[in-house]
Amino acid sequence: MQNLVLYCRAGYEKDCAAEIQWRAEELYIGGFVKAKPNDAYVVFQTFEADGADKLMEQIKLNDLVFARQMFAAGELLKDLPESDRVTPIVESLADVEKAGELRVETPDTNEAKELSTFCRKLTVPLRQGLKKSGSLLNKEHPKRPIIHVCFVAPGQAYCGYSLSYNTSPHFMGIPRLKFPSDAPSRSTLKLDEAFSHFLTKEEQEIRAKSGMNAVDLGACPGGWTYQLVRRGMFVSAVDNGPMNEKLMETGQIKHYREDGFKFEPPRKNVYWLVCDMVEKPSRVAELIEDWAVRGWFKEAIFNLKLPMKSRFKEVRQILAKMDEMLREYGVEDFKVQCKHLYHDRDEVTVHLWLNPSKEF
Numbered sequence: 001m002q003n004l005v006l007y008c009r010a011g012y013e014k015d016c017a018a019e020i021q022w023r024a025e026e027l028y029i030g031g032f033v034k035a036k037p038n039d040a041y042v043v044f045q046t047f048e049a050d051g052a053d054k055l056m057e058q059i060k061l062n063d064l065v066f067a068r069q070m071f072a073a074g075e076l077l078k079d080l081p082e083s084d085r086v087t088p089i090v091e092s093l094a095d096v097e098k099a100g101e102l103r104v105e106t107p108d109t110n111e112a113k114e115l116s117t118f119c120r121k122l123t124v125p126l127r128q129g130l131k132k133s134g135s136l137l138n139k140e141h142p143k144r145p146i147i148h149v150c151f152v153a154p155g156q157a158y159c160g161y162s163l164s165y166n167t168s169p170h171f172m173g174i175p176r177l178k179f180p181s182d183a184p185s186r187s188t189l190k191l192d193e194a195f196s197h198f199l200t201k202e203e204q205e206i207r208a209k210s211g212m213n214a215v216d217l218g219a220c221p222g223g224w225t226y227q228l229v230r231r232g233m234f235v236s237a238v239d240n241g242p243m244n245e246k247l248m249e250t251g252q253i254k255h256y257r258e259d260g261f262k263f264e265p266p267r268k269n270v271y272w273l274v275c276d277m278v279e280k281p282s283r284v285a286e287l288i289e290d291w292a293v294r295g296w297f298k299e300a301i302f303n304l305k306l307p308m309k310s311r312f313k314e315v316r317q318i319l320a321k322m323d324e325m326l327r328e329y330g331v332e333d334f335k336v337q338c339k340h341l342y343h344d345r346d347e348v349t350v351h352l353w354l355n356p357s358k359e360f
C-alpha cells in the first residue's frame with residue numbers, strides 16, 4: 001500500500017509530518033506528506049507501491065513522538081454510496097488476509113467525531129462483509145493485523161491495516177482513562193497515561209510498585225503525587241505551593257517547600273523521579289541529566305513544554321543533546337522514550353530508564 005496514515009492531536013499535523021518525513025528519509029523511502037491544519041491526521045504517500053507496508057515494518061510506533069497510531073492504507077475512497085458502503089470498502093481491502101480485529105475510526109476532531117455514531121453502525125455489516133471475503137477472521141485474534149477504516153469526512157475513508165506488534169492497543173490511538181474523583185488535579189491523568197504507555201502491566205507490577213521511593217518536582221497540588229501514592233510509593237513532593245490536604249493525610253508524602261532546581265534528595269534511594277515543572281524544556285532536560293549523572297534515580301518521567309513552532313525539531317534537538325550529555329558523563333546504559341500523549345497538550349512526556357539491562 002502507498003499511504004501511511006498517522007493520527008495525531010489536532011494542531012500537530014506539521015510536527016507529525018516533519019517527523020515521518022525525517023524517518024522515511026532515513027530509510028530511503030521516498031514520498032510526500034499530505035496534511036491539513038487541525039485535521040488530526042497526516043498521510044505520507046510513498047512513491048513505491050508498497051512503501052507504507054515497508055515503513056510500518058521498519059518504524060516502531062513507540063519511537064514516533066507525535067503519532068498516536070499509524071496504518072498502511074490504499075487510496076482515499078471517495079463518494080462511498082449511501083446505499084452500500086460495505087462493498088467498496090471490502091473490495092479495497094482484498095489484499096488483507098485474516099485480520100484479527102476491525103476498527104472503524106475517525107480522526108480526533110469535533111467534526112469527524114460527529115461521524116462516530118455512523119461508524120459504530122457501519123461496523124456490524126462491515127465486519128460481516130470482511131469475514132465473508134476472508135479479510136477478517138471469524139473470531140478476534142490479538143496476533144493478527146488490525147483493519148482500520150478511517151472516515152475523514154462523510155463518504156470518504158482510508159482503509160488499511162496495522163500490525164499487531166506495532167500498533168496502539170486503543171481505538172483511535174486514544175486510551176480511555178477514568179479521572180479519579182479524589183485526585184487533586186486533572187493532570188493526574190498525564191502521569192497515569194505515561195505509566196501505562198511506557199510500561200506494560202507486568203513491568204508496572206515490578207517497576208512501579210508499593211514501597212518504592214519517588215520524588216515529584218513541581219508537585220502541587222498533587223495530581224502526579226496522587227498516582228505515585230496510589231501505587232503505594234513514598235513521595236518527596238517538591239514545590240513552593242500548597243499540596244492537597246486530603247492527599248497529605250495518606251502519610252506517604254513529605255512536602256519540601258523548595259526550588260525543584262536546587263533540591264537534593266536527602267537519601268539516595270529514589271527509584272522514580274517525576275517532574276512537571278512549567279519551565280524551559282532545555283532547562284528541565286539539563287536538570288534530569290544532572291540527576292541521571294549523579295545516579296539519583298532509576299527511572300524518570302518528565303514533561304517538556306513545547307514551543308509554538310518547529311516543535312518536532314525542538315524535541316529532536318533536546319533528546320539528541322540528552323543522549324550526548326549522558327554518554328559524555330559516562331552514563332552509557334539507558335533507554336529513552338518520548339511521546340505526545342493523549343492527555344498532553346503543549347508538551348511531550350519523556351521516560352528515561354537508567355541501566356535497563358541490569359536486573360531489577
Ligand SMILES: C[S@@+](CC[C@H](N)C(=O)[O-])C[C@H]1O[C@@H](n2cnc3c(N)ncnc32)[C@H](O)[C@@H]1O
Nearest residue numbers: 185187218220221222223224239259260276277
Ligand atoms: C503544572 S503544575 C504541576 C501539577 C502537578 N503535576 C499536578 O499534577 O498536580 C507546575 C508546578 O510546578 C511548580 N514549579 C514551577 N517552578 C518550580 C520550581 N523551580 N521549583 C519547584 N516547583 C516549581 C509550580 O509551583 C506548579 O505547582
